[in-house]
Each structure stands twice: as C-alpha cells, then as structure tokens.
Amino acid sequence: xxxxxxxxxxxxxxxxxxxxxxxxxxxxxxxxxxxxxxxxxxxxxxxxxxxxxxxxxxxxxxxxxxxxxxxxxxxxxxxxxxxxxxxxxxxxxxxxxxxxxxxxxxxxxxxxxxxxxxxxxxxxxxxxxxxxxxxxxxxxxxxxxxxxxxxxxxxxxxxxxxxxxxxxxxxxxxxxxxxxxxxxxxxxxxxxxxxxxxxxxxxxxxxxxxxxxxxxxxxxxxxxxxxxxxxxxxxxxxxxxxxxxxxxxxxxxxxxxx
Amino acid sequence: xxxxxxxxxxxxxxxxxxxxxxxxxxxxxxxxxxxxxxxxxxxxxxxxxxxxxxxxxxxxxxxxxxxxxxxxxxxxxxxxxxxxxxxxxxxxxxxxxxxxxxxxxxxxxxxxxxxxxxxxxxxxxxxxxxxxxxxxxxxxxxxxxxxxxxxxxxxxxxxxxxxxxxxxxxxxxxxxxxxxxxxxxxxxxxxxxxxxxxxxxxxxxxxxxxxxxxxxxxxxxxxxxxxxxxxxxxxxxxxxxxxxxxxxxxxxxxxxxxxxxxxxxxxxxxxxxxx
Numbered sequence: 149x150x151x152x153x154x155x156x157x158x159x160x161x162x163x164x165x166x167x168x169x170x171x172x173x174x175x176x177x178x179x180x181x182x183x184x185x186x187x188x189x190x191x192x193x194x195x196x197x198x199x200x201x202x203x204x205x206x207x208x209x210x211x212x213x214x215x216x217x218x219x220x221x222x223x224x225x226x227x228x229x230x231x232x233x234x235x236x237x238x239x240x241x242x243x244x245x246x247x248x249x250x251x252x253x254x255x256x257x258x259x260x261x262x263x264x265x266x267x268x269x270x271x272x273x274x275x276x277x278x279x280x281x282x283x284x285x286x287x288x289x290x291x292x293x294x295x296x297x298x299x300x301x302x303x304x305x306x307x308x309x310x311x312x313x314x315x316x317x318x319x320x321x322x323x324x325x326x327x328x329x330x331x332x333x334x335x336x337x338x339x340x341x342x343x344x345x346x347x348x349x350x351x352x353x354x355x356x357x358x359x360x361x362x363x364x365x366x367x368x369x370x371x372x373x374x375x376x377x378x379x380x381x382x383x384x385x386x387x388x389x390x391x392x393x394x395x396x397x398x399x400x401x402x403x404x405x406x
Numbered sequence: 407x408x409x410x411x412x413x414x415x416x417x418x419x420x421x422x423x424x425x426x427x428x429x430x431x432x433x434x435x436x437x438x439x440x441x442x443x444x445x446x447x448x449x450x451x452x453x454x455x456x457x458x459x460x461x462x463x464x465x466x467x468x469x470x471x472x473x474x475x476x477x478x479x480x481x482x483x484x485x486x487x488x489x490x491x492x493x494x495x496x497x498x499x500x501x502x503x504x505x506x507x508x509x510x511x512x513x514x515x516x517x518x519x520x521x522x523x524x525x526x527x528x529x530x531x532x533x534x535x536x537x538x539x540x541x542x543x544x545x546x547x548x549x550x551x552x553x554x555x556x557x558x559x560x561x562x563x564x565x566x567x568x569x570x571x572x573x574x575x576x577x578x579x580x581x582x583x584x585x586x587x588x589x590x591x592x593x594x595x596x597x598x599x600x601x602x603x604x605x606x607x608x609x610x611x612x613x614x615x616x617x618x619x620x621x622x623x624x625x626x627x628x629x630x631x632x633x634x635x636x637x638x639x640x641x642x643x644x645x646x647x648x649x650x651x652x653x654x655x656x657x658x659x660x661x662x663x664x665x666x667x668x669x670x671x672x673x674x675x676x677x678x679x680x681x
Binding site: 164254 | 424425464467468469470471488489490492493495497499501502503504505506507508516517519520521522568
C-alpha cells in the first residue's frame with residue numbers, strides 16, 4: 149500500500165528533524181533531558197524536603213509528588229515553546245529550510261505540520277522521561293506513563309504552535325524574548341507548577357486559568373496524582389490548541405508566501 | 407490533459423501584485439508575462455535587480471500564488487496541482503538555502519526524499535551529481551565548510567537531484583570564479599542535451615548570450631522583447647559596431663552585444679555611445 153503523498157511529505161519533514169536529532173544526540177540529551185531533571189532535583193528534593201506535605205483539592209500529598217508532576221507540564225511548555233520559537237526561527241530565517249523544502253513536492257503546509265509534530269514529539273519524550281523518574285521514585289503509578297502520552301503530545305503541539313506563532317511574527321531572533329519573558333515565564337511561575345493555584349488571590353486564580361499551562365497542570369495532576377478532574381481544563385486546552393495552531397500556520401504563511 | 411502540451415514550462419499571462427501593506431497598494435512585480443520553454447531549450451530571463459525575476463521564479467514554483475495567469479510545469483498547473491508539477495521541477499534559488507544540518511552528500515539524499523525517490527536511487531544520483539560538479543571529495547564535509555562557490559555548485563546539483571524536466575536557476579553563477587563558472591556552463595550543456603528545459607535568470611549578459619537559445623528582457627515586471635540573442639542584437643542595434651570609451655582616452659570599437667540591447671531597451675545609455 150502506498151502512503152498518500154501528503155502523509156509522505158509530513159513524514160519526510162518529521163524524519164529530517166529526527167535525523168538531525170540523532171546526529172546531535174549528546175547536544176539534545178544535554179539541552180532537552182537534563183534541564184527538567186535539574187528542576188526535578190532542585191525543587192523536588194531541595195524545596196520538597198522543606199515543605200513536606202501540602203493539601204490541594206482536598207487531597208493531601210507530598211510536595212515532591214506535587215512538584216514532580218508540575219515539572220512534567222513545565223517540560224512540555226519549555227520544550228515545545230523553545231523548539232517552535234527559536235528552533236523554527238533559525239530554520240526559517242537563517243537556514244531557509246522551510247523555503248527550500250516548500251518548492252519540492254512537499255508543500256509549505258506539510259512543512260509546518262511536520263515542524264509542529266516534530267517539536268511536539270520531542271517535548272513529549274522529554275516529559276515522559278520526567279514522568280518515568282516519578283514512576284521510579286514511586287510518586288506516580290506506572291500506568292500514568294501511558295495516559296500521559298496523548299495529553300503531553302497535544303499540549304506540546306499547543307506550546308510549539310505558540311512558539312511558531314512567535315517565530316512567524318518576530319522580525320529578528322531577539323524579539324522572541326518578548327513572548328519568552330512576558331508569556332512563558334509568567335505561566336511557569338503562576339500556573340500551578342510550584343504551588344496549587346488555590347493559594348493565589350481569587351482574581352489571580354481566574355487570570356491563571358486563562359493561560360493554557362494551568363489546564364495542562366490540572367490534567368497532568370489528575371493523571372499522575374489522582375487529583376479530582378477539573379473539567380474546564382479539557383475544553384480550555386482544546387480551544388487554545390486549535391486557536392494557536394491556526395494562528396501559527398497563518399503567521400508563517402503570511403510571512404513566507406507573499 | 408497533459409499529453410497535449412509539449413512545452414515542459416508554460417507561463418501564461420502571469421501577473422503578480424504583492425499584497426497591499428499598511429493601506430498602501432501592493433507592488434506590481436510581474437505584469438502579464440508569457441513564454442514557453444521547449445525541451446532542451448535554455449531560456450534566459452534578463453533584467454536588472456528588481457525587474458521581477460525572482461518573483462517570477464517564486465510564482466513558477468507555485469510558492470507564491472499568482473495574482474492572475476497560469477503556470478504549467480510538465481503540463482501540470484502548478485497552482486492547482488503543486489505536488490505533481492513540482493515533481494518534475496528543480497529550482498536553485500538566489501538565496502542560499504542549503505540544509506546546513508547535513509553534510510554535502512546527505513543533503514542531496516535528504517532532498518531526494520522530498521521527491522519520493524527511493525533511497526538507493528537517491529544515493530546513486532547524489533554520487534553522480536557530486537562527481538559531475540567536482541564536489542565528490544567534499545561529500546562528507548559539513549556544508550558550512552564549503553567555500554561560497556562550492557555552496558553555489560552544490561545548490562545547483564541539489565536542484566538536479568530529481569532529474570527534473572524543468573530546471574530553474576536564479577543567478578546560479580553569482581560569486582563564482584571564471585573556471586568554476588565555465589564548469590557549470592558545461593554541466594548545464596549536458597543537462598539540456600538530455601532534454602531538460604532550463605530557465606536561467608541572470609544579469610550576466612555574457613552568460614545569457616552564450617547559454618540561452620532565447621532571451622526575454624524583463625524590465626519593471628514586463629517582458630520588453632523575446633528572441634535569440636543574435637536576433638535581438640540585429641533587431642535593436644542597427645550598427646555593425648559600437649564605440650565605447652572604457653577609460654579616459656581609450657575607445658573600444660567592438661561588435662554590439664546583448665548588453666547594448668539591454669541598455670537600449672531598458673532606457674539606460676550610461677556611457678555607451680552610438681546605439
């Protein structure tokens with residue numbers, strides 16, 4: 149059976165990224181997998197031993213477990229955003245890889261899907277590595293490794309699309325620092341990675357729910373720690389996902405296709 | 407019905423107006439240009455910077471949508487069937503677009519995959535091209551280790567990886583040393599002898615005069631005239647010879663060439679007398 153041409157195009161683009169990844173494995177191991185592990189050790193063991201236990205949504209758990217699951221969401225955010233923003237900007241602006249591939253039978257549309265799917269694949273693997281550590285330390289049940297895959301993948305597409313949108317609009321690579329400092333870092337700090345957002349004042353909680361990382365955190369904690377499902381997280385995540393993928397592709401099309 | 411159309415490349419009343427920006431009207435970059443390129447023909451698009459050459463190429467590959475008009479590559483409409491049209495199209499753009507994450511050889515093999523060329527065939531073809539372009543010794547080098555001239559050659563080689571029916575080259579010899587330029591000309595000669603249609607965009611008059619069976623003079627998005635270089639010269643330059651003061655007190659008397667035609671048609675007569 150012959151794979152349809154558009155699937156083939158997507159696969160070629162994904163494979164291109166994968167081969168670069170394999171060629172530069174030490175680099176990616178250091179940048180992709182080590183960073184979340186540092187967070188894990190610093191906050192899980194360091195801060196975790198100070199805080200001990202916390203209660204959130206009526207469930208008492210160790211701070212270490214809480215922070216471990218937060219780091220899964222943080223990994224998805226950072227890995228997805230950085231690859232979609234800085235990685236894609238370099239490929240589009242300096243290497244002109246998007247342009248080179250898009251004049252072959254592989255179309256720009258397929259190149260952009262391939263970009264998002266690759267970014268998300270890599271971020272998902274990184275998040276799963278964090279989850280695996282949590283399983284080994286006994287913080288998460290083993291089956292959460294499986295249930296996390298679709299959640300991490302879709303969230304990674306979301307944050308990669310956020311990065312790709314930034315890359316599509318940035319006039320130069322320095323401008324990518326705006327969303328990095330004004331969007332990614334605030335989400336990292338206020339969307340429930342380090343503490344339950346119930347600890348925030350009511351108004352900040354509402355604002356926090358507006359940002360997608362809060363939904364990702366809520367769902368990750370449901371799957372890994374068995375916290376009650378916060379149903380609003382699901383539609384919120386999907387709205388952000390669809391919106392950002394649309395905007396990301398549109399921004400790239402408008403930038404490249406004149 | 408592609409079989410009814412023998413021309414590998416047909417450009418039909420192609421017009422490209424860029425999107426309006428900030429309320430200002432979009433620039434009309436290409437204005438109703440039309441030409442066919444036959445199998446084995448080398449067709450030159452000659453024009454100054456900003457004449458619309460690169461825009462034309464972006465429209466021919468279907469990367470930019472045309473405002474109006476059509477482009478057929480191998481009989482396929484590039485806008486309605488981009489995949490099928492580009493399957494037989496090789497493009498070497500003016501910008502360097504080599505994939506610097508791969509070495510010279512892998513670069514070509516990877517590019518072949520976008521055309522769905524089987525790996526064994528791609529490897530064979532990559533080796534063949536690298537030998538022909540004098541790059542085989544550099545096969546395992548990272549792209550960034552190549553000189554500017556070598557990168558240019560590699561990019562032309564990459565455009566040939568799919569054995570295209572139509573080869574589009576945008577300023578392929580810019581920055582090349584004379585010997586390398588001649589080598590590239592030779593390879594292009596072989597390529598066209600195998601029936602590939604070549605569209606060559608250049609502002610090197612000598613190159614156009616030497617390589618192109620027909621030349622279109624493009625100026626401000628319009629084709630001013632199309633013909634063989636010899637006929638263009640005969641048609642537009644009535645004199646047997648032209649005189650040009652190349653340095654103070656040094657006057658060259660020479661046969662008119664394509665450059666004289668170009669300067670005459672584009673309205674510029676800088677320094678050349680007797681046209």
